[in-house]
Amino acid sequence: MSDIIQLLPDHVANQIAAGEVVQRPASVVKELLENAIDAGASVITLLLKDAGKTLIQVIDNGKGMSATDARLCFERHATSKIKDAEDLFNLSTKGFRGEALASIAAIAHVELKTRQDNEELGTAIKIEGSTVVSQDIVSTAKGTSIAVKNLFYNIPARRNFLKSDTVETRHIIDEFQRVALAHPNISFSLHHNGNEVYHLKNSNLRKRIVAIFGNRTNEKLVPIEEQTDIITIRGFIAKPEYAKKKRGEQFFFVNDRFIKSSYLNHAVNSAFEGLLEQGAHPTYFIYFEVPPNSIDINIHPTKTEVKFDNEKALYAIIRATVKHSLGQYNVAPVLDFNRDATLDTPYEFKDKSSMSSPTITVDPTFNPFKTEPTESQHTYEKKSTASTSTSFSTPSKSSYKHDYKKDAGSWESLYSNIEPIEDTSVSQGQLFESTQETETGKTFQIQKKYILSSIKSGVVLIHQTLAHQRVLYEEYLENITVKEANSQQLLFPINISFSSTDIEMIYGMKSDLESTGFVFNEFTKDSITIGGIPIAISESQITLILEQLLDDMKLEVPDTSFSHFDVMAKSFAKSLAIKTGTVLSEKEQETLVNNLFSCKEPSVSPLGKATFKTLTLQEIDTIFSK
Known part of the structure; x- marks a missing residue:
């Protein structure tokens, strides 16, 4: 029987690897932006056409590459970020797998221009489907410009699975926002089909959030900050009244890398317990700094899921930090058992040395019932003792005499003009009689x-x-x-x-x-x-x-x-x-x-x-x- 196992050709292997790395245009955007950041760029520009299907171009002013590096970066397993397996657990950079550019070049037309600061001329390389078409020496700006054209041109079935331009643009903007929020010290701009969507200047974190999500975001934000031996937390949460029905503006960053964590999200939600309506979700922008060797970020191809060494401790710290911030900025109600605000002295009396008690005048001879008594009243007065003294201030004698004499003689006259109220209580034999409805169309x-x-x-x-x-x-x-x-x-x-x-x-x-x-x-x-x-x-x-x-x-x-x-x-x-x-x-x-x-x-x-x-x-x- 003949052998059936065979090695795949390089271009097929690259296309299969591309399936893990490049799921849609947004995946390319993420990889290229992260490479630009790792190159030390302070200004990064992203150009798009047709939601990235026709063109994705990232231009940066980073340190650039030599001619050899420019050619080698498109090879599989080629990276400058790690040298041995131990480096995977002590990472401070973003792109490190060494397959991103090789995977992208396998399914698109790629044009690269790059120049180092100490060189007068740079290198230009064109690749189509993993094949190097040309490599030339050119005059170009310092840094790197990489253009990815006609994504999935050689895999039509994969291209057909892409969504509409609106959907794909939304995914690209999500990736752009995550990278821009993680690096407020870098200037970013985004252009789509010739229109400028974002122009973000280098600034602090609060200004970057406001620049991305609008000026009205500024009034929503409440800062949080905590530093412990195992983690440093900083960032912002939104006030409870601005919570949303859908999970949208929720961001976790670990060492300037965007991550997703349902476990940590639960910690934040528990801190808002009792402050949110049912079904509402808080907005937050929370940044963690932890020792690189205490997390594993290589457990998922997209590197958005991480594994922490001590998740339970982090949960408690995050929950306490958010709760403390809500109370500190008077967002959440705070109980103070040592003070009763109702007993505070008003400001107008605060500096007065002495207070005089109000005087109460009482007429001890006043009797509101002094009139022509009925027989029942006469009997009552005989039994009663002398009128009891009182400490309450009372109306004048004449007013009482006038009101009483109008209806004196019979207590029943006080109720003579009032219609009797029907007894609606349920009695034996009358269950539901008063509300019984026989006609159709009645609603309750x-x-x-x-x-x-x-x-x-x-x-x-x-x-x-x-x-x-x-x-x-x-x-x-x-x-x-x-x-x-x-x-x-x-x-x-x-x-x-x-x-x-x-x-x-x-x-x-x-x-x-x-x-x-x-x-x-x-x-x-x-x-x-x-x-x-x-x-x-x-x-x-x-x-x-x-x-x-x-x-x-x-x-x-x-x-x-x-x-x-x-x-x-x-x-x-x-x-x-x-x-x-x-x-x-x-x-x-x-x-x-x-x-x-x-x-x-x-x-x-x-x-x-x-x-x-x-x-x-x-x-x-x-x-x-x-």
Whole structure:
């Protein structure tokens, strides 16, 4: 029998390795940016075309490479970061595996230009599918420029698995933000299809966060800082009132490397316990500095998951640090058992040496019941002793005499004009009689969450929030796609700050939002000015609606115009639907029920959940027959 095991050709092995390293254009961006940082660059520029599918170019002013290094860096297992296996557990650099550039060159057209500071001329290399096409001596700027073109050109099946440009751009921006947040001392810029998306100057950490996520972020941030023998913690957390429904702005960095850790995330969430609404997630930017030999960052190909030596101790330290910061900056309530604020001396009396007690005057001869007594009163006065002295100040004698004489003679006259109140307490033989309803169509609200309506065949139980979502969804979808919505002009236009990427997303949806009733006066790099809003919403809801829409668009970025409208209508419906805990009048309940069953698909919410459940009389009888 012939042998069946054979060695793979180098170009096939490189393509297989590329599958681990390069999952999408964002993977290339991450590798190239990290190489530029390791090269000591202080200014890094990222250029993109067609979400990185056509071009990804990173230009830096780092130390550059020699002609030999420029050629060798595209070989597999070639790296300047490690020399033996022990170095893997003492890393202070980012790209170290030695397969990134080789993998990228195997599936794209790569052009490299590089020059060292002490050289007059540099090196230019062109590679196509692991094959070196040319190598020349050129005049170029100090540092390195590497352009990756036509990604996956020789693996069409892999290219077909890429998502839309909007989705891939979102992934690239996520990687760019992570690298930029880890290195605020480096200037970064990002250009997509000729448009500048980010221009980040070197600054401190707080300014870098604000530059990426918008000016409104500044007021949200609360600093945290702690230093122990095993870890140094610094960074910022957002105040509880700015928590979001979705996990978005949550960043952990270990030794300037972005990581993901559900364990450490749980530590932060536990520190916010009791301060967040159910389902809300805190925003944080937390940086750890630990000895390099106390972590293992090579447990995952993307290097975003790490293994700590003493995770339990880190959990306790992080939780305590965040809790301390929340209390220190008066974000969380603090109990002080040594002081009662209600006993504090008012400021106007603080410097006065003595206080005079208020005087109380009492007329010992005053008797409010001195009048023509009835027989019962006469009997009572005989039994009673002399009038009891009191320390309370009382009204004048004349006022009491006048009020009493109006109705004197009979206590029953005090109640003569009051109608008797029906006894609504449950008595034997009258169980549920007062609320019994026999006609169909009657509605009842249960626990401020459900609406119970009687029908001929039994009862229907409706979830008020999900039902209202369905009604609003179909209404907004019709407004967006079929008819023009009405708009209410604002007396004073509202200016709202967003990050530059969010501004770009809103601008891309501008015409669709205007069809729902929004009127935009101005778009700037970090804010928008709104002059009109749909009639169905209020000014206080504008920011909530747009933030919810942005979150939904990031998670469900559409590939077609219809689905674009669909996501927008769903987002509006979720934001504006009545919430659990809202009390509805009987008229409002009936209106909601009628509107629900006038919908095209009344049985499910926009997100596919059931809006109501019908119980027939037979099903109800079955419950009580067991």
